[in-house]
Amino acid sequence: MNLATDLWEAAMALLNFKKKPSTNAEISPEIERFLKEYSIEVMPRTAEKITSFQEILPKGTRVYIAHLEGTPIEDMVATARRVAREGYAVMPHLPARIIKDQATLKDWLNQYQGEADVDQALLLAGGVATPHGHFESSMQLLETGLFDQMGFKRLHVAGHPEGNKEIDPDGSTKNVEEAMHWKQGFSERTDADMALATQFAFEAGPIIQWADAIKAAGVDIPIHIGIAGPAKLQTLIKFAIACGVGPSLKILQKRAMDVTKLLLPYEPTQVLTELANHKAQNPDFNITHVHFFPLGGIKANATWAIENGGYSGVPANNT
Numbered sequence: 001m002n003l004a005t006d007l008w009e010a011a012m013a014l015l016n017f018k019k020k021p022s023t024n025a026e027i028s029p030e031i032e033r034f035l036k037e038y039s040i041e042v043m044p045r046t047a048e049k050i051t052s053f054q055e056i057l058p059k060g061t062r063v064y065i066a067h068l069e070g071t072p073i074e075d076m077v078a079t080a081r082r083v084a085r086e087g088y089a090v091m092p093h094l095p096a097r098i099i100k101d102q103a104t105l106k107d108w109l110n111q112y113q114g115e116a117d118v119d120q121a122l123l124l125a126g127g128v129a130t131p132h133g134h135f136e137s138s139m140q141l142l143e144t145g146l147f148d149q150m151g152f153k154r155l156h157v158a159g160h161p162e163g164n165k166e167i168d169p170d171g172s173t174k175n176v177e178e179a180m181h182w183k184q185g186f187s188e189r190t191d192a193d194m195a196l197a198t199q200f201a202f203e204a205g206p207i208i209q210w211a212d213a214i215k216a217a218g219v220d221i222p223i224h225i226g227i228a229g230p231a232k233l234q235t236l237i238k239f240a241i242a243c244g245v246g247p248s249l250k251i252l253q254k255r256a257m258d259v260t261k262l263l264l265p266y267e268p269t270q271v272l273t274e275l276a277n278h279k280a281q282n283p284d285f286n287i288t289h290v291h292f293f294p295l296g297g298i299k300a301n302a303t304w305a306i307e308n309g310g311y312s313g314v315p316a317n318n319t
Contacts (some may be wrong), residue, residue, distance in 0.1 A: 095126025
């Protein structure tokens with residue numbers, strides 16, 4: 001032992017810092033089951049940083065490709081092609097407000113299918129103040145009929161456990177609830193399987209209450225719950241504010257006030273443990289899958305899943 005080591009250990013003890021869990025830590029069977037067939041989100045620029053998805057993601061993982069305003073469709077299609085060639089299910093975002101018209105939508109779908117055999121998509125309004133054309137909502141995209149005509153097998157739409165101030169500026173959930181019931185009706189007449197892919201949240205209690213409430217209101221579309229992956233606390237707070245995360249932002253703010261946690265990276269262990277335990281006790285609970293937002297990096301998120309997810313996190317190259 002040298003003086004530097006002694007001082008470091010004393011400082012850690014004083015601040016009650018917790019050591020990072022060992023990769024040999026016991027795997028929770030509830031989390032292992034809950035993470036089965038999880039999905040993850042990438043962008044063209046973040047995907048470029050990954051040498052091989054097969055080295056970090058389980059076989060068949062659904063990979064969403066986020067389409068931000070200004071990203072050329074060519075970049076989106078190239079990323080879809082690369083991910084598909086590695087053997088993963090590709091789900092590109094289709095933000096309504098950046099799609100000029102139905103002809104543009106059809107062209108994009110043709111490109112995705114022609115280059116990457118895409119047969120699933122996430123339909124969103126898109127966080128753009130001024131629409132590029134006449135589309136403003138995911139419902140308008142669905143109403144074109146193109147997805148059934150072109151044989152799409154799976155369509156995901158947005159869910160909002162904490163509401164959405166862009167949709168309901170008055171702070172209510174009126175418009176969100178009306179849209180949810182419209183999507184429920186569409187799910188009953190489309191040939192595609194549907195799911196609600198939600199914004200990320202940090203507190204299990206409100207998520208469970210929301211999921212139970214929409215089910216009680218007659219919405220039985222399966223939920224793929226959005227979960228923020230490991231990241232620095234400052235990064236999470238920045239994204240949470242930008243994405244309109246509501247009440248559960250208080251969880252991050254509370255963490256920021258705790259000096260023993262301020263410098264530690266956030267990990268989704270607690271929220272996933274609580275959700276997984278609830279699912280184990282309530283098998284009919286309508287959250288069926290986890291969707292990760294890798295805000296601290298794709299590799300960091302995949303590593304957390306490998307260390308905590310048991311068989312559900314094993315990369316394709318290790319099977």
